[in-house]
Amino acid sequence: MLREKFQARCAGEDFYVDDWLSFTLELNGEPIGLMGLSCVDEELQQAEVGYLLAPEYHGHGYASEALKTLVNWAKVYFELHKVIGRCVAGNQASASVLEKCGFQLEGRLRHNHRIAGQWCDDLYYGLLLDDGSSTS
Secondary structure: OHHHHHHHHHOOOOOOEOOEEEEEEEEOOEEEEEEEEEEEEOOOOEEEEEEEEOHHHOOOOHHHHHHHHHHHHHHHHHOOOEEEEEEEOOOHHHHHHHHHOOOEEEEEEEEEEEEOOEEEEEEEEEEEOOOOOOOO
């Protein structure tokens, strides 16, 4: 059942709002991180991306490469118009990944969530996939 659901999603047939497709990032067969894609709004053809990399693999371009690959794949299979990425204000590494992949800063949500009891702002980035500025 799980395999059928995954194959249907990969073919663009089964992708619902608030549903996440999750992928393991591997290097030489070893897991180094996670990446995901979530349907935000089917009618508006929008999805959100998320990624997490083990600290020892930061700064080598793996997250940017994986994000470009995911966005290009999602564009084809889900006919997306826009992809959204977000990160905590002050997380320059994550913001850099999004910016390297062509995402543009669209806004800041103040005190949007808590980390270790502290209120944090979120930065929202967007990438339009049908204006020629998407990742290559």
